[in-house]
Amino acid sequence: MVVRAAALLLLMLVPSPVAAEPWTAARISRLPDSAFAVVETGADGRKVRHLPHHDETGAVDLAHLTAARGRLGQVRWLDPANAAIAHRHLEEHWRALGRAAP
Numbered sequence: 001m002v003v004r005a006a007a008l009l010l011l012m013l014v015p016s017p018v019a020a021e022p023w024t025a026a027r028i029s030r031l032p033d034s035a036f037a038v039v040e041t042g043a044d045g046r047k048v049r050h051l052p053h054h055d056e057t058g059a060v061d062l063a064h065l066t067a068a069r070g071r072l073g074q075v076r077w078l079d080p081a082n083a084a085i086a087h088r089h090l091e092e093h094w095r096a097l098g099r100a101a102p
Helices: 002-013 025-030 062-074 082-096
Strands: 036-041 047-052
Touching: 036 082, 047 062, 047 082, 062 082
Parallel strands: none
Antiparallel strands: 036 047
16 A cells, blocks of 8 residues: 555656646646645635646646746735745655755
């Protein structure tokens, strides 16, 4: 069971083979909430999903992880505390993929 969980985690961290392929707005809208660094809920109950970086299979997409890291400072957060949460989440993936922090 532990081996299966470790293998699944590894598959989720392996960059997608189509990492360079652009994602359309329609594709992003179909992604599950787990594909985003943070999902906030507005006062009206509407979800605001920030910084997609997992594909439909749950694998980290390196090109979109890189873009998400670069856009982190441009996000308009409903709760500013979520910026730190998103930063930690993205950096964990970055390190797991063997990338050095800038």
